[in-house]
Amino acid sequence: MGERLDGTVALVTGASSGIGEAAARELARQGAAVALVARRKDRLDALAAEITAAGAAAITVEADVTDQALAVAAVERTVAELGRLDTVVNNAGVMLLGPILGAPTEEWDRMVRLNVQGLLYVAHAALPHLVEAAAGEPRRVADLVNISSVAGRRAAAFSGVYNLTKHGVNAFTESLRQEVTERHVRISVVEPGAVETELADHLRPEIREVSRQRFANVEMLHAQDIADAIAYIVTRPRRAAINEILIRPTNQPGP
Template identity: 60%
Template sequence: MTKRLEGTVALVTGASSGIGAATARSLSAEGASVALLARRRERLEELAGAIRADGGTALVVEADITDQQQAEKAVSRVVTELGRLDTVVNNAGLMYIAPVADASTEDWDAMLQVNIQGLLYVTRAAVPHLLKAAEDSPRGVADLVNISSTAGRVARPNTAVYNLTKYGVNGFTEALRQELVPKRVRVSVVEPGTVDTELSSHLREGVRQAVETQTKDMEMLRPGDIADAVNYIVTRDRRVAVNEMLVRASEQTW
């Protein structure tokens, strides 16, 4: 049976763990050659080895997307070595939560740099290649998927700056979607709820304990659940555009 993404190339940021790694494997299983972009080369090499062992094609791209030149070079390398770029999944992100009054402004800067600037730099570098791919792809379409959060829909105490970044991702995604609609590049946003990843390990101890208490009776989403959402979006026929997908854990109320 023909795989739905056969002959295409996908780039996944934040691919060294969690949602990014799961998404890369899912897209590879559909036949896409995948470029794995993150800072942790050892993790990327391990994932690439697993994808190749399953018969897929994987390119390791070590880069810091908060540096515009690195982001641009990373995208350029993907196109040079894999020949094209049909799908981009902007997954890299940080979550630091704390009351505004005593939050670390360094944490704020880090979130703004990764969640906003990194996403912008990769998107800006990738869009010309996505436009070209949409013109000559047998599928007749290219895809850009931004991974946001329920925090892009629901503001809560202690998450103000994280909310700021994710509301921003949602607004940027919708505006870009409208720009690229006539050119057959679909732009989508996925808003995961509580996912069992290492993201919460970045939190300081007291905040982490509060989050763990809040979610202790909840069966959290798994990274593969969000990978499934991305896979669904990018494998639709060109007549179908899934602009937004909200995926919460079954017991999650916020």
């Protein structure tokens, strides 16, 4: 059994859909007050209403974390309104696949800005608060969970820059873990395989069809499967750090 998160505060980026939404809902079920961060405020407001109706606390923060000032403001508002910060789920990301040859490089820019820079900005702003939370009650430990991908472990054709961003997330996660682990700030990475979310909706139509055919016979993961993995990480006792979880559909043979 894990330890509940009562008396703690969690911040989740990309909380308006998919893994972020499911993770926020699950952390609230575990007792955390939750700051919901994303660009689509209407969806955040609906999720916050659901969470508060179930008896937990939630605030919505409309922010594009690729803007460092907005990422910092999201963290600071969380601490100002909810009193502290114990858990961060760095989930916001985008997957824009396709061949490198002739690629629209604005897609590359978008992935680097969100998958790498946005993640870095949130981590940088949150770390002092996580260190502070880990030094005191109620749990004397804090967690930063970065959402990467199976694409961060193995490169594949037609996902070159997405691979680049997720390999970067994995490398950053491990380096940071080594820096702060002795202060009981646990730095973890979750690497999902194919998940049924809106991620594929951002693909160009011709690429989306190729992806659909590739996974036509795969029983896709649900966002809740990843939320369960995140909850497992952050509810471990202080002595135990889950550094990495790779989770794929059972019948997904490739990367």
